[in-house]
Amino acid sequence: MLVSTQWLKDYVDFTMDADTLAHRLTMAGLEVEAVERPYAFLQQVVVARVDAVEPHPNADKLRLCQVFDGSRVRQVVCGAPNVASGQVVPLALPGAVLPSGQKLAKAKIRGQVSEGMLCSQRELLLGDxxxxxxxxxxxxxxxxxxxxxxxxxxxxxxxxxxxxxxxCLSMIGVAREVAALSGTRVRYPEISLDETGPSIHEAASVTLEDPLGCPRYAARLIRGVRIGPSPRWMQRRLEAAGIRSINNVVDVTNFVMLEMGQPLHAFDYERLREGRIVVRRAQAGERFSTLDGVERTLFDDTLLICDGVGPVAIAGIMGGLDSEITEGTTQVLIESAYFQPERIRRSSRKLGLRTESSYRFERGIDPEGVPRALDRAAQLMLQLAGGVLATGAIDQYPSPLERPTISLRVPRVNRFLGLDLDAATMAKVLESIEMHVEQADSETLRVTPPSCRHDVTREVDLAEEVVRLVGYDQVPVTHAAAPLYADPPDPHASLRLQVKQALTALGFDEVVTYSFISEKGVKDLGLPEGDARLRPVRLRNPLSEEQAVMRTSLLPGMLTTARHNFDRGNLDLRLFELSKVFLPRPDQSLPQEDHHLAGLLAGRRVPHLLYGSEETVDYADAKGAVEAVLECFHLGSDTVRFSLEPLPPYCDPAVGAAVLVEDHLVGSVGRVDPDVQDAFDLKRDAYYFELDFEELFRLKRPHPGFSPLPKFPAVARDMALIVTDDLPVAAPLDFIRSLNEPLVEQVDVFDLYRGKQLGEGRKSVGYRLVYRAPDRNLTDEEVNALHQRITEKVLSAFQAQLR
Incomplete structure (x- = not known):
């Protein structure tokens, strides 16, 4: 809102300059975005008198004027046809910058010196x-x-x-704030009316068919008005607020709206059919032409002002063409009303029509100010347009709106604000903005806000009024006295982060896929009927069929991501995702949310142009990543077993293994089954691993303690077995470990060989056993005897032969 400080002084006295006032208002909650001085350029324009006018010797249409500026005579070249000796005129001096941007200077015009410029009204923006x-x-x-x-x-x-x-959308509203800040009182306009005409009730009536949408409607009638231009003082007031002057009657309605915040409307009474007003809702699809010449289609919740036949205005927004004030208007019906803010806001947005009136009505005006603004408008119209005011006023107010009375507890407000004010100080502050305050007891005030303050309904609203008027800078700065406390780290989250860091160190990139996937993606994994993962939670309003269910496995998203990369030429992949899956729970609507880990490898093992090679990743790379993850849980070879059973259907049985920890299935690793690769349209082999993070977290071991370095040397013995080709390499390995021989420190595979000399369907696997005693040196005889005993047990268990 544009507020003229000169106009503001009509209602309140203050000594602050404009910049200080802007700062004080901003600190009180009314942000002043800019301070402009529209007529500052007039400091270089003075009142002068034309003493003589002579023809220009070198131009027929120019004249030489001798102009007295109050201190000396200046020669000015002028082309105005009306310039004459003895006139008092505005003289723009050299150095002045006019609103057009023209900068004046002493100059020669057709050989004659000109020391300034005589100006018209339009050149100074002071008239047309x-x-x-x-x-x-x-x-x-x-x-x-x-x-x-x-x-x-x-x-x-x-x-x-x-x-x-x-x-605050009015001059008086802002004046109330200024009065509270400067410790003065508001001067309200004095209103006196001379009602000399017949009773208004003999000529007009008002019917409220929608009292909820229009709780109050008031009207006055003036006959014999003369439409004409407004006086200059009113034009300047409207221009300062950014409103164009139209005529004396319409200007009065705009002036009172800016002055009091009450939008008004003036009807040409002679164009109101049957001389009556009806306030009703529009019918859906009803059409009406507004003052801007646009025919609009109305909605069933749009409030209309009608005469005895049809609509004449959209309530609170804009009038109609059929009842507007024209040069021939002689009788004016003035409307002043209170409309429900929500109704005006909704209608304004639906119709795409925002006006100064709707801007105020939708924020809530003062229902008790309706008759006061009506009388003020009638007073000004009588002064500026003449006429005879009908006796009395119509004021339909069937259900007066009640103002709340709020209890303010002084100690609580002080605690809330961090201040130390007594009840008398708070009462004085609230009374400065025209609130009615009574003392209930020594620590409680009963406050009734004025009818214009719809925003004050609770004790906390009163607290805000107190602090903004006392000054936010009066609130002492305090520091929190509470001790700082940090929750211990979540072990589950810490372990998830550790796993991510371990995989990142191995060259993997983390991906984040959608929790919503297609149901087809789950079925494409080839899961058997009855598998719980085939019963995902369905979304009621999915964005698309591709995101219709909540994922029960991370693999569909991982395989879809791989296809997306393959299709775009990114063939070397090491991806992982550690996130939640949503598994159905019997007899429960909400799923079980567990963290799972999935990874995918494809392409070259070392995709480096200079140091890399064309070797591709294989099962060993995927298995190595799994072993690195298991190390984060402190699960080593003594508890982890890779088995051919039970393999999931999406794992290639020729190149894959189930991962077991202490005989608990925790996941699988291997090559993606060819059928699943085809279902996801993968154009090259991919290896995966999938682990149940929750199960691993349950089975994790504590961090191993420190073990002193061995004092005695180890002794190594090799065992090369010839076995059938279908025997897993890990089977003898696990068997040896299961013997729990105290002197066996470590067992590893060091060789794998297939050749013609071994025969078809046979292979040679070399195992290295490391022996060590913690308290002595082992002798060869002791190691040989133990190694022989273990070898015999292995040969017997697996029908193997020594190579």
Missing amino acids: DASGIWVLDPALPLGKTLLEALDLDDAILDVSITPNRGD
Whole structure:
């Protein structure tokens, strides 16, 4: 809202300059975005008198004027046809910058010196006349700047009003704030009316068919008005607020709206059919032409102002073409009403029509100010347009709106604000903004806000009023006294982070896929009927069929990501995701949310142009990644077993293994089954691993303690077995470990060989056993005997032969 400080002084006294006032208002909650001085350029324009006018010797249409500026005579070249000796005129001196951007300087025009410029009204933005120079009142003092002589020394504050402060969308509303800040009182306009005409009830009536949408409607009637231009003082007030002057009657309605915050409307009474007003809802699809000449289709919740036959205005938004004020208007019905804010806001947005009236109505006006604004408008119209005011006023107010009475507990407000104010100080602050305050007891005030303050309904609202008027800078700065406390790290989250770091160190990239997948993606894994993963939780409103169910496995998203990369030429992949899956629970609507880990490998093992090779990843790479993950849980070879059973259907049985920890299935690793690769349209082999993070977290071991370095040397013995080709390499390995021989420190595979000399369907596997005693040196005889005993047991268990 644009606020003229000069206009503001009509209602409140203050000594602050415009910049200080802007700061004080901003600190009180009314943000002033800018301070403009629209007539500052008039400091270089003075009141002068034309003493003589002579023809220009070198131009037929120019004249040489001798102009007295109050201190000396200046020669000015002028082309205005109306310039004459003895006139008092505005003289722009050299150095002045006019609103057009023209900067004046002493210059020669057709060989004659010109020391300034005689100006028209339009050149100074003080009127529309551009036909000649502006002839001023001869009583104005010569030499005075036009800024002082015409009392135009004004500053315009651009105030940003928040949606809850509709009471400040008026000059008097802002004056209330200024009065509270400066310790003065508001001067309200004195209103007196001379009702000399017949009773208004003999000529007009108002019917409220929708009292909820229009709780109050008031009207007055003036006959014999004369439509004409408004006086200059009113035009300047409207221009300062950014509103164009139209005529004296319409200007009065805009002036009172800006002054009191109450939008008004003036009807040409003679064009109101049957001389009555009906307030009703529009019918859906009903059409109406507004003042801007647009025919609009209305909605069934749009509030209409109608005469005895049809609509004449959209309530609170805009009037209609059929009842507007024209040059021939002689009888005016003035409307002043209170409309439900929500109704006006909704209608304004639906119709795409925002006006100064709707801007105020939708924020809430003062319902008790309706008759006061009506009387003020009638007073000004009688002054500016003449006429006879009908006796009385129509005021339909069937259900008066009640104002709340709020209890303010002084100690609580002080605790809330961090202040130490007594009840008397709080009462004085609230009374400065026209709230009615009574003392209930020594620590409680009973406060009734004025009818214009719809935003004050609770004790906390009163606390806000107190602190903003006392000053936010009066709130002491305090520091929190609470001790700092940090929750211990979540072991589950810490372990997830450790696993991610381990895989990242191995060259993997983390991906994040959608929790919503297609049902087809789950079925494409080839899961058997009855598998719980085939019963995913379905979304009620999925974005698409590709995101219709919640994932029960991370693999569909991982394989889809691989296809996306393969299709775009990114063939070397090491991806992982550690996230939740959503598994159905019997007889429960919500799923079980468990963390799973999935990884995928494809392409070259070392994809480096200079140091890499064309070797591709294989099962060993995927298994190595799994072993690195298991090390994060402190699960080593003594508890982990890779088995051919039970393999999931999406794992290639020729190249894969189930991962077991202490005989608990925790996942699988291997090559993606060819059928599953085809289902996901993967154009090359891919290896995967999938682990149940929750099960691994349950089975994790504590961090191993420190073990001293061995003092005695180890002794190694090799065992090369010839076995059938279908025997897993891990089977003898696990068997040896299961013997739990105390002197066996470590067992590893060191060789794998297939050849013609071994025969078809046979292979040679070399195992290295490391023996060590913690308290002595082992002798060869002791090691050989133990190694022989273990070898015999292995040969017997697996029908193997020594190579």
